[in-house]
Amino acid sequence: MGSVNGLINAQGKQPLLSFGVISDVQYADIPDGRSFLGVPRYYRHSILVLQRAVKKWNCQKAKFVMNFGDIIDGFCPKDQSLDAVMKMVKEFDNFNGPVYHMIGNHCLYNLPREKLLPLLRIHSHDGHAYYDFSPIPEYRFVILDAYDISAIGWPKDHPKTMKALKFLSEKNPNSDKNSPDGLVDLDRRFLMFNGAVGKEQLEWLDHVLLEATRSNQKVVVCCHLPLDPGASSREALLWNYDEVMNVIHRSDCVKVCLAGHDHKGGHSVDAHGIHHRVFEAALECPPGTDAFGCIDVFDDRLLLSGSGRMKSTEMIFSR
Template sequence: MAPGKALSSTQAKQPLFSFGVITDVQYADIPDGRSFIGVPRHYRHSLQVLQRAITKWNSHTKLNFSLNFGDIVDGFCPKDQSFAAVKRILDEFSKFSGPVFHMIGNHCLYNLPRTNLTALFNIPSIHGSAHYEFSPSPEYRFVILDAYDISAIGWPRDDPKTSQALRILHAKNPNEDKNNPGGLSGRDRRFVMFNGGIGSEQLSWLDNILKDSTERDQKVIICCHLPLDPAAAAPEALLWNYDEVIDVIHRYRCVKACLSGHDHKGGYAVDSHGVHHRVLEAAVECPPGSNAFGYVDVYHDRLTLVGADRMVSTEMVFEA
């Protein structure tokens, strides 16, 4: 079903659990600006969007947790204000009545070192990694991917992961400005510095998690700042090695949905193996008075995203 289709009115059963979602708050105490393609961004108003999200989530007595899909502060935030800006947003998240699970996005990495972010976000990290998993119920498992595992931002300049990322960019993107996709065609436009990739160790970890989930008869929801399906997002927004990640996902039948942010306009597609890909709409592009957040009701056979305003409600029914 496409986003915007009316949600079923015949669902009488209560959800197994529910969780809040928001992405790309990109707060900064600066005047409004525009994206590289000219879309308005409302840096101060995004804080109000988050505040309204927290109020809404807290009024929904059955939300078990919430997910922040990354980019809580904007790259244009003055660097001497970065820590204070991150803390301000985290203080707002702390007003939510349940736990909040965070992902690291490129704008986060423009502002603070990776090790600071994993600590501030309470991400269980080994050597700066930001992938982890949790099970809110015996039937479901959430896998949080680190989309900037291989990245030219966030790691020290002499880190092997930085070197690997730079080799990829130099091989795939001939532009002097590696954030510029100009001249690249089709899906190759993803090879820009504001994206990243998933390394071999994380891919092996994902494979092991999905194998274990299959053995436990669990359904898996993949969460990642960067989208994984070209049909759901612009090519400039895709994970560098989305194809390798999808190959791992498609080895198993346990993955039911992949949720992401980064591509601010949002998107939705169902892939060849019946996996739902939902890219969430960004808070930072909400004009004053509008919103982009929601919550997801989780059932045995579907996810139902109930969106506010610019976040489109979506019913994702699993294949039998």
């Protein structure tokens, strides 16, 4: 009977595949600091967390790795941004298999999409960063672009930028659009460091889920921004998480939604039985500690074996 960091797989089955996960590395060659909430951040140490993660994923013979965004930090000196991203990509490339990246707000503080996406080898159309892949016939992974509609990353005069700024002006009365002051409950997500999934991407998602259903595939949806209030701080949610989940809930094929961004991590099961797991940030690991994991994929569950601050989690499918 297998044991994964304190979790037992009762069936004793071999997984269909295993893959590595890490989020919010936010490397920068600068002294340690703190978040706006006062949480310590270890900018130089985070590359060591990634190096240890890659070594362990290779030992575990993970099939692929998923980076949930924010590969470098917004405080990274802008004249070092390009080199810093390339440096981190090189570290990921030490993994013996494919690496799938997502973009986060800190990535976009440093580089525009036109430069960032090729570095992360995200092959998409018109500067978008959503895509899907199927590593085995039974499963499909869907990667969403959480900053499709965003005030960061697109050119200042881009229609998506203008749409995001108009949206924020209507939803957030503060002069600092990254401040949730005065915003109540779920409205606290309407901050500039978040974003939304646009209409075309929603239609694409609906199509992909329809195809997955026809192919009898189980789907794991991945996004830098969380999609369920039960797993996340209000301030970290995707602006239109509700619209995205309405599309997802129309299908029975989605079993799990994975995300980053909300550094403390979280786990919930929504009213439709879908698991939402938000990963703990590598950036907030004190020297010598870690936050990464390896997920074993079974027919009826995902089993996250967490290292260090990343909590192990069993996600058993209810349908």
